Amino acid sequence: MPYVEIRGNSIRVKWWSGEYQLDADGKATRRKKYESASGPDPGVPFGDETEAYNYGLDREHEVRHGRNIPRANAKTLMRDYCWMWWEAQDLRPMSMGRYKSRLRARIIPYWGERPVGDITAWEYDAWKKGLKKASAAGEISHHYVDQLLSLFNLLMTDAVVKYKLRAESPIIKHGRRGRYAKKKREVKRPMEMAVLHHLARNAYTIWGYTGWTCVWTAAFTGMRPPGELWGLRREFASPTWPASDPDPERRAEAAERYGPGKMPALRVQWQQQYVDGVRTVVDPKYDSHRTLVVPPFLHEMLTVLLASHDSEWVFPGIQGGEMPRNWYDSYWMPMRDGAPERGGRKDLVRPEISPVPEMAGKRFYLVRHGHREWLDEAGHPRTAIETRMGHEVAGVEGLYSNLTPAMEGEIVNSLQERWQRFWGMGVWWAPPFPSSLPDGASRQ
Incomplete structure (x- = not known):
């Protein structure tokens, strides 16, 4: 069960993280590891002891059901996570190079100092809108925007499913919604x-x-x-x-x-x-x-x-x-x-x-x-x-x-x-042959 501490004007709640402390040899001891919080969100204190206690109960519920995200994991900075994620990929050299280029050019400069677990859907939507504005202004191509969004989606999905750095992705996909924008396609003509x-x-x-x-x-x-x-x-x-x-x-x-x-x-x-x-x-x-x-x-x-x-x-x-x-x-x-x-x-x-x-x-x-x-x-x-x-x-x-x-x-x-x-349509130019033809070959 969580327990609440009152220190002056602040209220703090502690709960078991589901893990045990390690000794010098890296083996788990019988001492439990606890996490704590002074409010439901950074900079927002608990209003009273009941709110703090209920918050602790919710965290322990997540621990029991395997949905707990250790606070230290959630605070991993994007600049660190991006490169750890990139190193873990096993793709062809060209794909690895493209991912590295996109991380360096757009994702890390924008998100690098943000903790992985703190990124919100609001922030993602604002970034996505900014990329589309840049595309409309001709600064980057719409195809490059799609590639950036796809890569960021991979990062967030793996942060949730694979690496347990956050509880859910900030990317929420809906069906067709809002103002319809026809996708631009490369204009092609029959190859003559x-x-x-x-x-x-x-x-x-x-x-x-x-x-x-x-x-x-x-x-x-x-x-x-x-x-x-x-x-x-x-x-x-x-x-x-x-x-x-x-x-x-x-x-x-x-x-x-x-x-x-x-x-x-x-x-x-x-x-x-x-x-x-x-x-x-x-x-x-x-x-x-x-x-x-x-x-x-x-x-x-x-x-x-x-x-x-x-x-x-x-x-x-x-x-x-x-x-x-x-x-x-x-x-x-x-x-x-x-x-x-x-x-x-x-x-x-x-x-x-x-x-x-x-x-x-x-x-x-x-x-x-x-x-x-x-x-x-x-x-x-x-x-x-x-x-x-x-x-x-x-x-x-x-x-x-x-x-x-x-x-x-x-x-x-x-x-x-x-x-x-x-x-057979007419007289077309053809280059001279660079050498005599080998035996058995004929001119086309």
Whole structure:
């Protein structure tokens, strides 16, 4: 039972916290640990002994029913909790980096000095409103706001359920309520071959036949750019795979279905990410290792590309090494937005690059979206589409469905037909081949 102490004009109540004190060896003794309070809220004293006693009864009720939050836990500062929470996560390097960036940029500067257990729904609503105002003013994107709110929700949920730092979350979700605000979506348009040809031609101007092939590979495989493209090693490209696969079991199984005389295919085995500033090869997103059949024209294009360099990567950088960390600025933006003529040494002269207006302000990732559109237009089975995109089909459909050789053959045919239909429309520019074709290869 709680007991009340009166000291001068103040009233304090003590109750058992449900824990026992520890001795020097860390073992629990028979001495109980007590908590106390001088009021129901910080700075608010109890009005009388009855109020204090009832408050103590409520706390002991929480202890008996496992809902007690030790006051020391609730007083953990957000700046400490955020980093302890981050260290406890086991996510992919890119996700860890994004969480760290959001904690540093917005969450800790705002909430850092607040105890985890003291954050109220009022305070959360005010912070959320401020973020939306910043988004409306163009200071941050609405997508970034959603990411911040989602991360804060994870922090508060784990503080309640996992770490017992507070009794309930300050985030209360309702159904649709208040003024309706339509969510902004990225404006997309159908991915047209002429637009991709423009991008590929610009890419050739920037970094040669590698750039030309890279754009068409992204468009006709749906690989996640840029990580899966940069992580494509020579031994997993269609001219060499599956015979060059280092895993003997996977090599033998794949050889029954892919390779010379069968369907050409490449293997998405890795992606590249920066981990603590170091370029690192990691598993693809969602562990979506997969085999992608490629149309004949792309197989020939990759064959020519691999014959033109000796890099371990299918798509090396301009100087033949790894792709630079500032790829977005030095490669994608000139490809998309154009660039003036550049002088200098003979080997550095670059002609003017014309902008691609249809892609203004857009991400390279939308090329992957366009590949999904093509598969939908061609009417391929959902199983074939989702497997190719690196997704899992949920539920019973995913359990019973399977990607068959016939499905893959239809994908190859529809993609090759799209390519041939485009080139049959008129005279389109194509780059010269960087080297003589290997035996058995033909010009697409």
